[in-house]
Amino acid sequence: xxxxxxxxxxxxxxxxxxxxxANSIIQMKxxxxxxFKLSDKILLLCVGEAGDTVQFAEYIQKxxxxxxxxxxxxxxxxxxxxxxxxxLADYLRSRTPYHVNLLLAGFDETDGPGLYYMDxxxxxxxxxxxxxxxxxxxxLSILDRYYRPDLTRDEAVDLLKKCIEELxxxxxxxxxSFSVRLIDKEGIHxxxxxxxxxxx
Amino acid sequence: MALFxxxxxxxxxxxxxxxxxxxxxxxxxxxxxxxAVPVGVDxxxxxxxxxxxxxxxxxLNHGTTTLAFKFRHGVIVAVDSRASxxxxxxxxxxxxxxxxxxxxxxxxxxxxxxxQYWERLLAKECRLYKLRNKQRISVSAxxxxxxxxxxxxxxxxxxxxxxxIGWDNKGPGLYYVDxxxxRLSxxxxxxxxxxxxxxGVVDSGYREDMTVEEAYELGxxxxxxxxxxxxxxxxxxxxxxMQEDGWIKVCKEDVSELIHRYRKGMx
Numbered sequence: 001x002x003x004x005x006x007x008x009x010x011x012x013x014x015x016x017x018x019x020x021x022a023n024s025i026i027q028m029k030x031x032x033x034x035x036f037k038l039s040d041k042i043l044l045l046c047v048g049e050a051g052d053t054v055q056f057a058e059y060i061q062k063x064x065x066x067x068x069x070x071x072x073x074x075x076x077x078x079x080x081x082x083x084x085x086x087x088l089a090d091y092l093r094s095r096t097p098y099h100v101n102l103l104l105a106g107f108d109e110t111d112g113p114g115l116y117y118m119d120x121x122x123x124x125x126x127x128x129x130x131x132x133x134x135x136x137x138x139x140l141s142i143l144d145r146y147y148r149p150d151l152t153r154d155e156a157v158d159l160l161k162k163c164i165e166e167l168x169x170x171x172x173x174x175x176x177s178f179s180v181r182l183i184d185k186e187g188i189h190x191x192x193x194x195x196x197x198x199x200x
Numbered sequence: 201m202a203l204f205x206x207x208x209x210x211x212x213x214x215x216x217x218x219x220x221x222x223x224x225x226x227x228x229x230x231x232x233x234x235x236a237v238p239v240g241v242d243x244x245x246x247x248x249x250x251x252x253x254x255x256x257x258x259x260l261n262h263g264t265t266t267l268a269f270k271f272r273h274g275v276i277v278a279v280d281s282r283a284s285x286x287x288x289x290x291x292x293x294x295x296x297x298x299x300x301x302x303x304x305x306x307x308x309x310x311x312x313x314x315x316q317y318w319e320r321l322l323a324k325e326c327r328l329y330k331l332r333n334k335q336r337i338s339v340s341a342x343x344x345x346x347x348x349x350x351x352x353x354x355x356x357x358x359x360x361x362x363x364x365i366g367w368d369n370k371g372p373g374l375y376y377v378d379x380x381x382x383r384l385s386x387x388x389x390x391x392x393x394x395x396x397x398x399x400g401v402v403d404s405g406y407r408e409d410m411t412v413e414e415a416y417e418l419g420x421x422x423x424x425x426x427x428x429x430x431x432x433x434x435x436x437x438x439x440x441x442m443q444e445d446g447w448i449k450v451c452k453e454d455v456s457e458l459i460h461r462y463r464k465g466m467x
Contacts, residue, residue, distance in 0.1 A: 021384055026396060028376065029386050051381030055351060096355050 001173060002047035003135035004034070005163060006103045007156045008115040008128050010149065012184040013105040014156045015115075016164070016194065017045050018133075018175040033179055038064045039074045040187050041107040044084070047132055048100035048120060056098045060084050077106025081116035081124060088122035101132040107183045131163075138170055139163040153182065161194065168196035243356040263432020264309035265394030266296060267422045268363045268374055269402060270387045271415050275365050275372045275442040278419035279307055280394070280427050280455065281435030292435040300326055302446040304342060304366040309392035310379065311359040318360060322346045339366035339373030340385070347383040354381060361391035365442050372442060390422070394430030398422040416441070416450055424458040 001022055006015045021029035036044045036057040042064070046057040063083070068074045075083065081104045091097050102118040117123075117130040129143045142163050151159065157180075164178060180191040263284040268277045283294035298306040298316075300323040308315030325345050329337040337345075343364040350358060358379040366373045376382070376389040388406070390398040402422040410418065420437050427433040437458065439450040 021382075023378075023382070026399060028389060029384050032384070049380070050378070051351070051354070054383065055381055 001134065002034070003131070003133040003167065003175060003178075004045045004047055004101070004103050005131040005135075005139065005160065006045070006105050006115045006117075006127075006129060007143070007147070007151070007159060008105075008113050009151045009153065009156050011113060012153060012156070012182055013107065013113045013115050014153070014160060014180070014182050015043060015045055015103060015105045016160055016178045016180045017047070018135075019177045019179055019193075020175060023050065030176065035179060035181060036061050037188065038080055038104075038106075039068070041183055041185075042075075042077050042080055043105050043181060043183060043188060045103040045105070045132075046100055047102075048098075052098045052100050056087075056100050060087065076108045076111070077104065077114045077116070078108070078111065078126075080104060080106065081114075081118065081126075085118055085122050085124040088118065088120070092122055103130055103132065105183055107185055109185075113183065134173075135163075135167050135171055135175070138166050142166060157191070164194055164196050263394070263430070264296060264392030265390065265398050265423055265426040265430060265433040266307040266309050266363065266392055267390040267395070267398045267402060267419065267426075268307065268365050268388070269406065269415075269419075270372050270374055271406075271410050272408060273412050273415070274367070274444070275374055276415045276419040277305055277307060277363070277365050277440040277442065277447075278423045279438050280392075280423050280433040281438060282427070282433055283312055284432045289434075294435070295438070297438055297440060298323065299447070300342070301330075301336070303336060303368070303442075304339065304364065305440060305442060305447055306346075307363045307365070307391070309361040314358050314360045314379070315362060318346065318349055318358075319362065321349065336368065338368040338370065339364060339375060340368075340370075342366065343373075343375035343377050343383055343385075346377045347381050350377065350379050351381040363389050363391065365440075365447075367442055367444055367446070390426075392433065394426035394433040397426035397429045401425045412441070420451075420453065420458060421462070424455050424462065427455045428459055 003018045006013060017034040019030060019032050020027050021032035034045055034047060036046060038044050038061055044057055044060060046053045064075055064080055084104060088098060099120045101120055104116040107113050115127055115130060117125045117127050129147050131139050146159055167175060176195060178194040180194055182189045182191055263282060264280060266279040268275055279296040281293050282289060283291040296308045298319045300306055306319045322345060326337045326342055360379045362377050364375045364377060374386060376384045388402060402418060405418050416439060419439050423437045434455055436452050436454050438452050441448050441450050
């Protein structure tokens, strides 16, 4: 039902998430923000089981901030991703595993931009582009077809729009709006919300 | 480090074991451990065996419609009053709104026992907060407390869908909290098995600039139409209005009388 997408460029990462918080057949909230700011240059996008998403994301968020307070410097995106994955893995075989699917996007001074894909079985993969949700079945092929590592910011936003238009056309569920953010060496920038209109 | 000891800080590994996974359920203030559940007990499996699926003809109280919406002059809260146990009506005048303090209300849907217990516990925690901090608790914090209580018993078969309504320094507050620790802030929520009907009526009749009387009528309509269609909701509409200087109870009207009044438009 929910959808996450991330596209990495040469010196930026573009991420987007839908804004619906649903409960069975009802949309309870139409402006839910599924992106959690872990630090100035790291975002965690989180979807999955109700309750688990916010709890797990806030738990990771507070622990990342605690690390900074205790040690005086921040975790890099790669370290943050591995820390997150370790926590997922630790809970996986407990009585109460967290059923969440994540994208972690960040910019590192030395390594540059990074997009990390994690799923509820605590797999971790660094990828140039990634998506979660039923919408991924429709859009991963679009990303395969049109992605290039040297995309400019505008081209990446156009590619994102292509994906969202495809969802609007073919996906059975209505996802009326998407939050979009871009991370580069300056930090996290909020871009305009994408709201696909009309049937094609 | 001296601060470590004074602050009572527990390391990451110690906390994790304490919060989840050791089979012991904890409440928020640790010295006062209620419901320590022994390892190996499976409350949700036990509950399943007690219900219709397990061949026993008793079901927990589940049916309800409650709604709350923000508008220019505060927050309207409307609830029905039917408590059902399977197809038996256990009570036609159950009280589904808990008056936590003059500035905080909680609604109840789902299992009556769970709602009543946990929301009364929330009321106790709000009172303690006020005594400790000399300041009324914010709606956001109160809802977070309830959410964390639900989190402690995750996967154990609790059933609660509730809304926390209040007025604090940030203005009117409305939060939805449920048994899987979902916590959402919003302008309008409805819970219970009649909620979809209530959403239909309130969404189509809502305007941000309604007068107070129009808002009362919309709340009444939402519950009444939901009770008309949903077998598990009924009784009376209890209507509250959360204003800047506290809540007031507006009215308590029988649903069957209201539905006859609305008949002209319906049939």
